[in-house]
Amino acid sequence: MGVVVENVNIGFVLPFIRCEMEISTTEQGLLNSVGYIGIVISSHMWGFLADTTGRRRVLLISMGGSFIFALLSAFSFNVFTLIMTRLFVGIFVSGVQAATYSYIGEFHSNETRTKTLSFVAMFMPACFVFLPLLAWVIIPMEWEWNLFDCMKISPWRIYLLLSSLLNGINFLCLYQLPESPKFLLSISRKNETLNVLKRMYSINMNIDKQTYPIKDLVTEPTGIALSKVRGIYGISNLVWNQTWPLFKRPNVGSTFQLCYLMFVLFSIGHGTFMWYPDFLTKMQDYIDGSYTLCDIVGMRVLPSSIQRGLNSSLESDDSVSSIVLTKCNVDRSNTLTFKIILMMGAVFVTISALISVYINKVDRKKLLIGWLLLCSGFSASISVIPHFYVMAICFMIFLSCGLCGGIISAISITIFPINIRAMATCLILMFGRLGAVGGSNFVGILLNGHCELIFYLYGILILSCSFVCFYLNTNPVEPSAFTKHKAIEVKCET
Template identity: 25%
Template structure:
């Protein structure tokens, strides 16, 4: 930072004429404004010198622009939830159509994360060099195509291909959405905005079982252009709507001013600030109190070329982006693998691996477990003598689910009508998922109020410890109500912990590395999700305790590791 300040001072001192001209213009504008109204002295002083990002975003205020941005972000967050979660809802309904084994179900749950893993570095580089806005628009357009392809799939191979491509595409918009929202809000709102993102994901999680309740129990058999479509395919097609709405609305918003400033495109960034200010305050754009932004691009001295005017910085930034290549992308990665960011980035990677392994394993297997609970109550409990208790424990459910899937797979391989594969899906099977999603929404609202008081680090560690305890407690749950309560606690706490970790990561790294560190850490986290969803069904076949013991271990370890994370409350964006 000292070197940057020194270079900035040299840069400004080398252009006295331009600076004086700008000061004259500013003074003339201030005199004209004084004839109409008496300006605040603090505001006038603010416009006399170049302002950094934090000063400019605070001056832009919080209002209509931020509300509209958050409303559009709801659709973007829903699209992300739908992309990663739809498979877990259709598994009970599609197991006969696709002849799914227990391992097939695990692979379908995990394949989206395989696509995300393979594209993390690529999208991180694109976002930090090409911009946030373009990636959001084209990313959601491509995701829409992949979701429609999933809906038209006729076998498990086609479904796996489109889900992999959907994960490959969604990795970019997901990471950029977090950064994009953060870079439009000042320090006093930033941590709460990340909790708002968690609420958005809860809205997506809440709406998904609602859609499933209304569509999946239907008995549909539609034939169009030689394609056979069932209820689960209609359900998948409808989940493309949030992506369609996202790519339709994001073009109306500006590029991130923080990104523009980091590229030397200060004039474009200033126009973005003016746009935000005008919407938030209902004032004309020219009334924005800041007239000049500080140069965030370190000057590179060249004795053969004089230092240029700041007005030419946008051209320099565009030229820099145009000349970017794989080599510059690798150079961008280098700071994450050397001091002072090496140990910090490794800690963030490991934390994401542990958190997402536990969180996404239980979350994605919950619809299958809840569907098994409903079917177990209907088929098994009715066969018991009146007054007896069969014990709807999680262990009974796991054993029932494993045996039932094996029987259904054997039946699907036979042509015998007496051994026909059939599914028993009712709206009640998704009621428990609604309960879990509702609990998460309430908890995120509470966390949004507490985050500035308690701090993001304490909330993260408390949630991880609670999630680990809930996972371990599920082994001893003896009723379906206890299982639902513990599952609600686990998913809610794990989700808040994951969002808190992303919020903390964004504040610990500079702008040029921010999307890259989120992409890399989420890539490692998705390796955890991939591993968890493969090992969970394998451990289920071995017994009841191993899968829940595995999840609890990783959540407790993440809690311990998170306590050493150097997080500061209301940190300045670097």
């Protein structure tokens, strides 16, 4: 949730930043996507560090760093400092996304892992409840004051400040938790692994940890700790050894399939969502009319306020240019957009909760295919619906395909070996963030001249994802022959 919050929170206050800092359209686009750029350029580094130094350490560093830079971004005095601080926020939250699924999944068995990770994925759409609710409370406030004559403190800064607290709270909570036992065992730290398992047993069973029945563990070193590597060559070789197995059999097929799925789903669920608040705001001027989304956002019809200005200027022989709005004025009292996105978030959280409960009772592959086929159909219908509320609901269903990313992340944790699991997750999510950047720019390029084409192409892409899911491997990785043999030996000895 902390990752998604820091990725999309800027979209709710972009109109106010544009007015206060007088930024250009190019700067707005950069500000919207700079967090994703930070994630993309640092993903490989964080995946490598998570697989070699530990999941918990990476999570603590990245949560702490993202919290600090998010706080600094709330007090940026010009657009350059705002863009740079948001870039570093993206770099650090990349570490959070790289290690979270691996960290949580490695505390669970194959029977409970998918269900647990699906439950965790429920908190991603929860940000669409948290952020509009926070914006609904903070943004309409009518106050501001100057700080040291170089910075104007206004509600949008308080909004960024409060939304950044999430990763700070996560940091404090994680500090009390241990390292992943599977990671510790993969680098032959058997005693530390036993201590973690004893602590888990004691908390879960509410009894003394000394009664834990397991006294020894079967080890099969599959990972190498970064602390044991010396020199630039050794580090480079380790990076290569952590990356290359993803592109070898039997992992290469799954790697490409999951990367493609994440690219398409994030381009819609994240990239296109960045435009959704703006679409809703623009369409509200035509809420009683019979115009489609593309009629309005493609500027085929003018807002009623501008149309009235045109009519009056023509009647009085004034220059048409006199109606061009030169003053930046954002209506703080209009909260309908926040309410619609809040409703969308509540629906998405409910869907995610149902998935987490029933994920082990349904075929994950069939669930993904059916869901994607549904979203594909609604994608094609968005551009022809002439009613505001019907369009808003259809757009929500279209965006819901982004929720499939949580299921795919859960699958990726089960099908890759422990020693490359974080790297695999990181690579897959890196392609997802690339899709988010590409999706946002894709919409911006085609919006004015080829609006309908956007949704038709997205419908085709989602349809292609359903075909990819049909051939997707969802079976958990099996223990090696060595591990099975050693486990038999231990049973015989006992």
